[in-house]
Amino acid sequence: MTAIERKKFFSFFRYVVYAILFLTLYVLQNTPSLFSVYGVKPILLIPAAVVFAMYEGEFVGGVFGALAGMLCDLGGFFLFGFDAILTLVFSAVSGLLTIYLLRRNLRNAFMMVFVSMLIRCCLTYFFMYHIWQYEDVASIFWDSTLWVILYSTLLTPVYFWMWRKLCGFFHKRME
């Protein structure tokens, strides 16, 4: 295999691996009882996509962000496409910020995941619960939504480490 062929192979193969990883995260995210702490389960796909875009840039990050969001929509109970659009935007912004303004480090990853999760979960809370004006609706936010945001953000180092190893591996092979 020549250097160019090897480069082509890895540039394709890495996308297959990334897609499989996102599918795995989807299965883990929706598996009943898994990672559940006092009834709170973390959202795995959106933070993973945001951190992924820090390594792969705004374009590949955005496309895989859309995939991650679509998987979220598949397991979720809201309009199909809602998470896909949001995650595409979050990932593209994350990629652009990493290229032009921010360093690629854990602190910035935490910040971007937290902001993304905060916006996404607040929008979901607003459209799924708040506008319907259920009785005692704020308790959903304090007892569930907030903890989902925090729990999901806390797992950022796992994605940061995972993507650093994986993207580093593929980038090295393609040099």
Add this chain to the structure above:
Amino acid sequence: MGDFFKSLRFKILLALLVVLLAFMLRAAYMGGLGTMADYVLGVVATPFQRLSASISYSVTDILDTLFRAGEYKSENEALREEIRSLRQQLVDYDAAIQENKQYKQFLEIKENNQDFQVELAAVIGRSPDARFGSVTIDKGTIDGIELRDPVITADGLVGYISEVGPTYSQIITILDPTLHVGVSDARTRDTGIVAGTIALSQQGRCKMSYIDRGSAVAKGDIVVTSGVGGVFPKGLMIGVVSEVQVESHGTSLYAVLEPAVDIYGIKDVVVITGFEGQTRERSSAPGQNRAQEKMDASSQSESESPQSGADPQEEEP
């Protein structure tokens, strides 16, 4: 960064965004029916989800047994105490007769349910932001499941199908404030509407509203579906009344129910795909489905509302 907004990559991302927006609008327009992308992803992901759910259940059961041994022991003792107490009650002749009457009612319900066409399904997904115990099951349209099919367990009613794909379906439960079920008290025959509230759903309980002020509904009464409206069959167990209160407006009563089904712990369910008297007026034409659902919901609310002065109720948001 300005270069990026003029680049081809930006235009591709923008096109992807527009496509996703179109998907979302279509999903909103079609109601509970998934889009093509939803179907494709569902077909790919469902087998993996089923496998991971079964692994998770096995591991959870083992860990549960190990970590909760002490709890089980005390629960076992409490249950033994309860059995002793129940045996004492059985000695009472009048109580025995009363129980006998109740069993007769259940027997009648069982006999009346021979018309059910059912599909067994396993719970394979629980989303982190699932509403009020909503779950995903491993059966879909290819198994004959359709929107709004009732879902039960051996203990009673769970909810109904809110979204269906080829190999999976999503269920909203009786703890959800948007699901309204016409019910009646098995003892007094008083009718009402069961729906969730946010506060009660966090405790795994739900609320029976619009009970007549002069009703004799009391703690311990069994509440079953009334069957009016044709969405749910008659006689499905909902739960037991745990308290009865007067509504804040003072014109009617409400009861807090302890559901017969442990909504947050269900693993296997039965979907009733057909029953005698089922209302299934659905349209396959795009756009008509949502309108039809609205019509169904309004006719449902009219027929299920137990008193003429009750607030208009919807079957589904």
